[in-house]
Amino acid sequence: MKQTYQQRLHDLWGDVRRDWQLYLLLAPMAIWFALFLYKPMYGLVIAFQDFSIFRGIEKSPWVGFANFVELFQNDMFVRAFWNTITISGLGLIFAFPVPIILALMFNEVQNEVGRRWAQTIVYLPHFISVVIVAGIVINFLSPSIGIVNLFLKGIGLEPIYFLTQPEWFRPVFIGSSVWKESGFESIVYLAAIAGVSPTLYESARVDGASRWQMMWRITLPCILPTIVIMLIIRIGNLVEVGFEYIILLYRPSTYESADVVSTFIYRTGLQGTQYDLATAAGLFNAVIAFVLVYSANRISRRVSSTSLW
């Protein structure tokens, strides 16, 4: 065992000497990772402490898993955790396919000018700040002056006060996220489609394949690896719902379906300066995310022989 270890080290050193230019190129990224991602991990130990910023990590007393026990005894945290999973899960089902469909549709548009226009229009919302998007959503859904409710009133329905009803929170949240991000996310798939060899289409055309058949039999299978990688990344983010947009949209009356782990951390941890509890919640999230990514990757490697690593 030791032999191989030394042998490996020796080999690595040989590699470095031979390809030092390549390693030099790698260095900034490696240093960045070490400095900004690995070093701060040391701070995670405060999840196991009764932490005070004045005492610091060295002098704060250790409390073992007490912070985690406190978390799981808190039904608001448990509810926030399930809300996170539900919102991300629904997002996965409804929002994940949209950029793929968009990319396939763009690919079929023949008119160059029309296509450019359409693309620009769907990319645009990505560049709008979430604060503004939330403002637009609130205005659109306002029960008195919102265009959606004016329309509902116009066709003789009762106006709905969307943003205060828990059952409407998820559709509104996911729907507006799709509007904001799916256009931009489709770029990845468009790039993948551009990489498909034209000879495949040419031979299919010679064989008399329709465009529909070409899409199903050539385009989709060829971009499948990209789709799988994106899916794995997405699954890794399943327990992660960005809190800025939620905080801008939720109200106490919609906490029931809108309160997620990150907003829970924000409210109880940061506003209440319980950094230790907030860190424990964050660490728990990270562990779940790791398990999810790892299993998604394994399953994918087995089923489709594509994987992240």
Added chain:
Amino acid sequence: MRTLRKGAPLLALMTAMTMALPVSAQDAGKISEDPLELTIHFHFRDKYVYSEKWPVEQKAAEITNIHVRNVASLATTSSRDAFNLLIASGDLPDIVGGDANGGLKEDFIRYGLEGAFIPLDDLIEENAPNLKAFFDSHKDIRNAISGPDGKLYFIPYVPDGKYSRGWFIRQDWLDKLGLKQPETPEEVYEVLKAFRDKDPNGNGKKDEVPYFAREEIDAVRLINLWDARVSGSERYGDFAVYDGQLRHPWAEENYKTGISNVAKWYKEGLIDKEIFTRGARSREYLLGNNLGGMTHDWFASTSTYNDALSPKIEGFALKPMLPPKTASGQRFEDSRRLRVQPVGWAISATNEHPVETIKYFDFWFSQQGRLLSNFGVEGKTYEMVDGKPQFKKEVLENKDPVNAQLWAVGAQVPRGYWMDYEYERQWTNKIALEGIDLYDKCNCLKDEFMGVSLNADEKATFDRYWPSLLTYMTEMQQTWVLGAQDVDTGWDAYKKRLTALGYDEVIKIMQSAYDRQYKAAQ
């Protein structure tokens, strides 16, 4: 503590000297023979830092010979971050002060107990006649800001004036509809219904919003009409004191009646449909567009709409009115100005001149210091007229608000000082003053819950239960008002859930902390 003991003989000598001198204790004069520099970290309102260049501070330095030098960085745009970073660095200057999101009271006490700041009680007793006199005559304020060990760790900013918010109604609408100011819940109901149905703005559309509010604390304020309270202090959802017993207003029986009536009114369109989502600009929007009829808001700022809107809307008159009598026939105003702000300044444990520092703090509570901290420098921002400070004309008529002008010279900044309401009165709108006068005669304020300092065990219990309880109660409040659930059928389950979430445990520790803090001292 070491420095303190060393300074003790000197201190006794100094006290003896002051007593011997014919100078009154009110005007401290020079604190140190040689100029003494003290460092200070003081970041406030997210964008200002303490400055030795302020005319007010220069004047103070001239009088006291204490020169404070700020070490807080202007580069930070969050006073909270600036304070936390300072504490985390562990390297504290002589004085730490300012304000921050959520206040610094709990921070001063918490880090004081951990050894960052020194307790001030003995220092005040021996060196600070003005502070001592102030705290002796304001026992409740002293109690409110002491730590769980009964000691003071900071000198607070003490506001003056009693009133913050009050009821406002469109008097011109009342006149137009031939109604008078409502005096009972039933009359309020009739007035709001008339606002809704009788087109008081005269545009032919049924677009009036009878009751509206800008902040969440005022959104359900109408529950007052059924004797229920929104909060025991200016903080939304705070505990309240009921005959010496601490409870939460949202767990009371009268809250059930109040909130179910508010829900009914909401359903009937008497309360703004978008009350929970319209946000901070609702007052401007609803008044500016001649839509809003009645609200509960700050006296000073709400009154100014009369001047701003009367050229635009004919006859516009938004008048303050007394709180209507409640269902049980009482009359009370739920909100009041905080008696002490959770901000101010503290002395670090590493400060080598605690005696001089407390004397410097004391200076700001002296006659001279109060004039300086409230009105600025004499001759520049104010003049003495008949022995009373009076702002100069150019200050009152400047296009910048008076307080902004004062901040620029270093007055009215959240150091440990005692505000003088006279400063605000001189530039408050006439209609607001009328309203305040009205409320003053009514004498219908409730006791304020001034907060408690929890010890470690109590804090652990509080942190375990309270965030969830508050979340749940706020959630149910809105659920009920919006009509998603019926109050009468949901109330028992609500009370049960509160018990399950630990309401009784929280009340128990809050009560014991309250008794320790306010009752023992009496």
